[in-house]
Amino acid sequence: MKILTIDDQTLILLSVEKRLQEMGYIVKTAASGKEGIATFNTFQPDLVLVDINMPDMDGLEVVKQIRRIEEKKTPILVMSGNTNEDVIMQGFDLGVDDYMKKPVSLNEMVARIKRLIGSPEIQKAPQSGEARMLQKHCVGVVIPCYNEEERLSSKEFKDFAHKNLGYHLCFVNDGSTDDTLRVLEGLKAGNEENISIYDCAKNGGKAEAVRQGMLHLEKDPQLDYIGFLDADLSTDFRDFDELVQTLESSEFKIVSGSRMSRMGADITKESARKIISMTINLIIRTILKMPFNDTQCGAKIMERGIVKTLFTKPFITKWLFDVEIFMRMRKFYGKQEVRKYICEQPLKRWIHADGSKLSMKDSMKIVGQLAKIAIAYK
Structure with a gap:
């Protein structure tokens, strides 16, 4: 047949x-x-x-x-x-x-x-009887990786790509000096249809890795939405898929995860990091002039059509590019209109993973970087 x-x-x-x-x-x-x-x-x-x-x-x-x-x-x-x-x-x-x-x-x-x-005359047994879902839209996900050999959970990524058809996972190797690239190549093997690797020869920082990956996926016309997710899966795929569902059923241009503590949510942070985050978020809200609770969550999804607007120009900071994304949104749509196009959605689960590349010392430098952003986007 x-x-x-x-x-x-x-x-x-x-x-x-x-x-x-x-x-x-x-x-x-x-x-x-x-x-x-x-x-x-x-x-x-x-x-x-x-x-x-x-x-x-x-x-x-x-x-x-x-x-x-x-x-x-x-x-x-x-x-x-x-x-x-x-x-x-x-x-x-x-x-x-x-x-x-x-x-x-x-x-x-x-x-x-x-x-x-009816069935074919010669029937074959499917390789797997498990439920594999064809998604409503095709979604590209950028996953920046720098020296993630020990933390990369290959099984979780493979399982998600296998079960959720319509997702394409693009791992950006940001000039890693360990065996991250070898691990990624093993992850991709047998999953070439929906897993790819974008290899950067030199380390440029998370902001540049995400930027390069987003622009790379934007060239693929089959993708409706493109986003990014941390390699340590501190935000898990169930939450990310719910961000996608919100984008599908709304007029928003971008949906950003938020690590707000709320009833029923499993949100875990180090106590010192939590205090610093609260202080930084207060400064960010002042700069953005928008009531964001958490701009820095590493889980965001957006319409493919706005990727060039937000990512064509290099970011001026390595870690605070999320703030720059929203500043660029505000500049493009205007102070009043922009609020209609951005949704901040609380996550149900978020766990701080050991081995974070952002040290406490780096956190203390953030105030100075925020000042640079405020001046550059004035």
Whole structure:
């Protein structure tokens, strides 16, 4: 049995293709609506799996074209992050046989395909029966790494990338002098579809590593959102995914994690570090003239469209680039408008990890760096 899958996001196409081939289906993919129509004519599939939101020709137009040119009624299954009820009803009016809303598991996708066209004559056992989720949007995550050989939790990163299809993890090796690059290459092996390494020859500091990684991912048109996360996973993936969900369901341009202590949250800091953080945050709020509780949390996600605005120009500080990001947002959108586009979302879990690259001595220098920022962005 032959299946044609049409989607402009390679992260999704590769995952779907691999799973269907595992099940024994013959699969061809198309990265655009026009390519999909051309492939349909030559491939003559038993089922078409199509996304709705594509740039050149959307999924509804693909359905129209297929229904117009074919003699038999090939089953069409829509799998899309577009949950607009009018679009869904229009799809059924045009002749789609089923509509799946992302996020959706590969297991559910396979079950719905079997319901429409049955199982292949020669069935293969899937490599894994666990639930792997196709995300509503494709998300790129920059993870800066400097001498993280001992702290890098390869298993957690691999597990997340394996289970959450649509995420791309980009590890930026910031000129490490230990075996960090070797560890990253081992992590990437076998996960090349959704894990990559951006290797910097020289150490430029966290700000520059994040900047380079963000600009690198911004070139990938399939990514809807791009963010960054600390390599020590002091903010875990469950919280990061909730930041993404907030961005998906709002008009915000950027959602920033916050390590605010609140009921039900597991927020752990060293006592001395906590006192210093409170003092620094007070100064930052004064400079930004915005009521932020925590600008320095290393977990942020934003729309791909604002990445160039925020990251094209190098930052003037190595550790306080988060403050500069918000200063650039304020300068671009204006003092009043900017508040509509930034969300600070409290984390449920955050643990200070041993081996932090920011020493207490560095913390004492921050006041001077904040003064530089205030002057530069006046």
